[in-house]
Amino acid sequence: SIPEIMQGIAGALGSMAGRVHIVHGSLVHGGRTVRGFMSSVRPMHAPSHSSEPLSLSSACNPRSTSTSFGRWSGMPSNSVIRSTFPRMQRTSFSTTRSMSTVPSGREKLRNIAVIAHVDHGKTTLVDKIMEQCSPGDAVSERCMDSLDLEQERGITIMAKVTSMMWKGTKLNLVDTPGHADFGGEVERVMSMIDGVLLLVDAQEGPMAQTKFVLSKALKQGITPIVVINKIDKEASRVDEVASEVFDLFAYLDANETQLDFPIVYASGRNGWADTSIEGPRKDMVPLLDTIIKHVPPPPGDYEKPFSMCVTMLGYDVFLGRLLTGRVVSGRCKVGDPMQVLNMKGEKVETGKVTKILYRTGEEGTLPLDEAVAGDIIQLAGFPTATVTDTVCNPEVSEPIPSIPIDPPTVCMTFSPNDSPLYGKEGTKFSSTMIWERLMKEAETNVSIQVTKSERSGEAFEVYGRGELQLGILIENMRREGFELQVSPPEVVYRMENGKREEPMEEVLVEVDDDHTGVVINKLSNRKAQLMDMQPSNEAGRTRIRLTAPSRGLLGYRSVFFTDSRGTGILTRLFSGYGPHCGPIDNLRKGVLISMATGKTTEYALKDLEARGTLFVGSRVDMYPGMIFGEHSKESDLECNPTKAKHVSNMRVTDGKDELVQLANPKTFSLEEALAYINHDEMLEITPKTIRMRKRELDGKRRKK
Numbered sequence: 001s002i003p004e005i006m007q008g009i010a011g012a013l014g015s016m017a018g019r020v021h022i023v024h025g026s027l028v029h030g031g032r033t034v035r036g037f038m039s040s041v042r043p044m045h046a047p048s049h050s051s052e053p054l055s056l057s058s059a060c061n062p063r064s065t066s067t068s069f070g071r072w073s074g075m076p077s078n079s080v081i082r083s084t085f086p087r088m089q090r091t092s093f094s095t096t097r098s099m100s101t102v103p104s105g106r107e108k109l110r111n112i113a114v115i116a117h118v119d120h121g122k123t124t125l126v127d128k129i130m131e132q133c134s135p136g137d138a139v140s141e142r143c144m145d146s147l148d149l150e151q152e153r154g155i156t157i158m159a160k161v162t163s164m165m166w167k168g169t170k171l172n173l174v175d176t177p178g179h180a181d182f183g184g185e186v187e188r189v190m191s192m193i194d195g196v197l198l199l200v201d202a203q204e205g206p207m208a209q210t211k212f213v214l215s216k217a218l219k220q221g222i223t224p225i226v227v228i229n230k231i232d233k234e235a236s237r238v239d240e241v242a243s244e245v246f247d248l249f250a251y252l253d254a255n256e257t258q259l260d261f262p263i264v265y266a267s268g269r270n271g272w273a274d275t276s277i278e279g280p281r282k283d284m285v286p287l288l289d290t291i292i293k294h295v296p297p298p299p300g301d302y303e304k305p306f307s308m309c310v311t312m313l314g315y316d317v318f319l320g321r322l323l324t325g326r327v328v329s330g331r332c333k334v335g336d337p338m339q340v341l342n343m344k345g346e347k348v349e350t351g352k353v354t355k356i357l358y359r360t361g362e363e364g365t366l367p368l369d370e371a372v373a374g375d376i377i378q379l380a381g382f383p384t385a386t387v388t389d390t391v392c393n394p395e396v397s398e399p400i401p402s403i404p405i406d407p408p409t410v411c412m413t414f415s416p417n418d419s420p421l422y423g424k425e426g427t428k429f430s431s432t433m434i435w436e437r438l439m440k441e442a443e444t445n446v447s448i449q450v451t452k453s454e455r456s457g458e459a460f461e462v463y464g465r466g467e468l469q470l471g472i473l474i475e476n477m478r479r480e481g482f483e484l485q486v487s488p489p490e491v492v493y494r495m496e497n498g499k500r501e502e503p504m505e506e507v508l509v510e511v512d513d514d515h516t517g518v519v520i521n522k523l524s525n526r527k528a529q530l531m532d533m534q535p536s537n538e539a540g541r542t543r544i545r546l547t548a549p550s551r552g553l554l555g556y557r558s559v560f561f562t563d564s565r566g567t568g569i570l571t572r573l574f575s576g577y578g579p580h581c582g583p584i585d586n587l588r589k590g591v592l593i594s595m596a597t598g599k600t601t602e603y604a605l606k607d608l609e610a611r612g613t614l615f616v617g618s619r620v621d622m623y624p625g626m627i628f629g630e631h632s633k634e635s636d637l638e639c640n641p642t643k644a645k646h647v648s649n650m651r652v653t654d655g656k657d658e659l660v661q662l663a664n665p666k667t668f669s670l671e672e673a674l675a676y677i678n679h680d681e682m683l684e685i686t687p688k689t690i691r692m693r694k695r696e697l698d699g700k701r702r703k704k
Helices: 002-017 056-060 078-084 122-133 148-153 180-189 208-219 238-251 285-294 431-444 467-479 513-525 556-563 602-611 670-676 699-703
Strands: 020-023 026-029 032-034 109-116 160-166 169-175 195-201 225-229 263-267 272-274 307-316 320-329 331-333 337-341 347-352 355-360 364-367 370-372 376-380 390-392 410-416 449-452 460-464 484-486 494-496 499-512 529-535 541-549 569-579 591-594 612-614 626-631 637-639 681-685 690-694
Touching (some): 109 122, 109 180, 109 208, 109 285, 122 195, 122 285, 160 285, 180 208, 180 569, 195 238, 195 285, 208 499, 208 569, 307 431, 410 431, 410 467, 431 449, 431 467, 460 467, 467 681, 513 529, 513 556, 602 626, 602 637, 670 681
Parallel strands (some): 109 169, 109 195
Antiparallel strands (some): 026 032, 263 272, 320 376, 331 370, 337 347, 355 364, 355 376, 449 460, 499 541
C-alpha cells in the first residue's frame, strides 16, 4: 500500500539523513513537511551549496540515474562527498545546526546593535542575552571579544554580529566598541541595523561616547531602547539618569517619536532585566520581548534582484575573503551569479556565491541555505570585493549608498627599521611588506587611511581616530613579526578661509576634590578651556567639562592617572574643528641619549641615576642615538651607559668591590611610549622590544 511504501522510503532515507518520519500521511524531514509523494528532500547534512536536491529514489537507490519523473540525482558528486565528510572538506565552520527551521519571513527578523560608552556593560549584557536565548548552552564570559587583544585589555575593539532565536524570531545582534578611538566601528554598522539598545550606567549616567553613538543612531531615524544598566549599584540614581538621557535626546534634536523611547532597567552582570524598577528581576525575557515589540522588521523586497552592501570583511583559510552585510533586496542561494560594484558604480568583479554563512555565539560560523532581504549574512566567493562595495545581481546597475564616516584626526608615520639592531628580532622588515599590511588594515577598517609619505620614499602616513587605535594596529603588527619605526602622533590640520584649524575635543573629567586643582592646571597648560564644573554624583568627587585641542591631549592620559592617583575618570569626544590655539609649551623634560654601542653596565648606570630617571636596566643593548632615560633638566644629555670598570691591581680595603644596587627602571607600554616621544624622536618596534630613539642618530648632525 501507499503508506507502507512511504514508510519504507522514510526508513531508508532516515538511515542516511535522519529526522524523517510520517505525519498524517506526509513525509516530514528536518521539521519540514514534504508536499507530494515524489517531492525531493534535502538531508540534514546535505551541503547548502548543492544545486541538486537529494531525491527520494536516489536516497533509496543511489545508482539510479534516470526516471520518467524528470531529473534525478545519481551518485553523489565530489562536493556532496566533501560536505558529508568534514575531514575531507576541512572547513573551519560548524555544520551541527541547520537554519531550515529559522523563519525566513521579514516579520520574523530583527537587526539590532548594542551601543554605549566604554565600560557600561555592553558585552556582558550580550552574554546574558545569548544565555537566555539558548538555555542549557554554556556561554563563556565575554565570548564576543574573540580577539587576543580584546581578551587581554578587557575592551571591545571590533564590532561583531551574532544570531539567535527568540520565540520564533531571528535576532541579529551587533556588539560594538565603546571607546572613542573605535567610533568608526559604530558608524559602519548603522547601515545594517534597525534598532539599538542604548546602555547607560545607572551611576555615571550619559557620558561622552554615549552622546556620540546616540547621535549616529538618531541621524539614521532609529528610536533607541534605553537600557539603564547596573541599577543594583549602591550609588545608582535611576530617575536622575533617565532624566539626563531624555535631556541628551532633546539636545541632539530627536523627533517626537524618538523622544518616546522605551526604558528597560537591568543588571547585566546578574542576568536580569525588567520594564519597571520594582519588577521581579528574574531573567532577560522582558528585554527580549521589548526588542521584538519596538524594533521594526528590516525593510526589503524579496521580488527585486539581490543586492547587499559590504560592511565588514573577514577571512577564512579555506573559503577566502568573507563579506558581511545586510541583504537590502532579493534572495540569494549558493551558486547564484553575482557582480560587485564600487561606490562609483564601476564593476569590480563577477563570480558565483560559493558559501552563505551566519554567526551564532559560541558555535561560530554556520552555513545558511538561502539569504533573504533583511538578513545579515556572510558571503564567500569574491576575492577582491571590499568595504562599501555592493554585491548584487547582474541586473542591478546602481550601487547601494554607504553611510559617510567621520574623518581621522591623528596621523603617524610608519617606516622600515634602520637602527643598528635591525633584523635581530623580527621576520618582516621591508617597506613592501609594511605597505601591504597597512593596505590590508585600511581595507577592513574604514576609519583608517594610508598614504605614501612625500618626505621619504619608504615611509607611509597612517591616519586614524586616536593613539589607542593606531597603537592597536602597531601591536598587531608586532605580533605578526614586523620590525618598523613610527613617529609620534600628530593631529590633522585643515585650512578654512585661509586660516588653519585644528581638531577640538570635549573632555569630561571626574576626580576626587583634592585633585581638581592639579588636573585643571595641567589641562590649562595644554590650552584647554573650562566649560562646566559641578559636584559629582558620588560624594567627595567633582565632574569637570572642558574643551581642548586634540594635540594638547596627546600623551595626557598617563599624566592624568598619575595626578589623580589612579582614581580619576577621563573621557574624550571629537567635537569638530576650531581655530588654532597657538603653541603649547614643552610638556616634557630632556632625555638621556646613548653615545656608544654595547650593553649597559651597572657601573655606568650607577653614576647616571643622579642625572635623571632610567628607562633600562643592566645588560641591555644600546646604540648611539638611543634614549635610555629622562634628564632632570630641560635639555638633552649624551652619555655612555656602556662604560665598564677597568681591571686594576688596586686592593680594596674591605676585600670586595662595592655592591651596586640600581632602582627599578621606568617602563612604558606601547601607548605610553608613543605619547612620550617628541617630534624629533621615533619609536623602534620589534616583536620583543620597544625602544625610543632620536630621529637622527648622529649626534653632530642633530646639533646642526
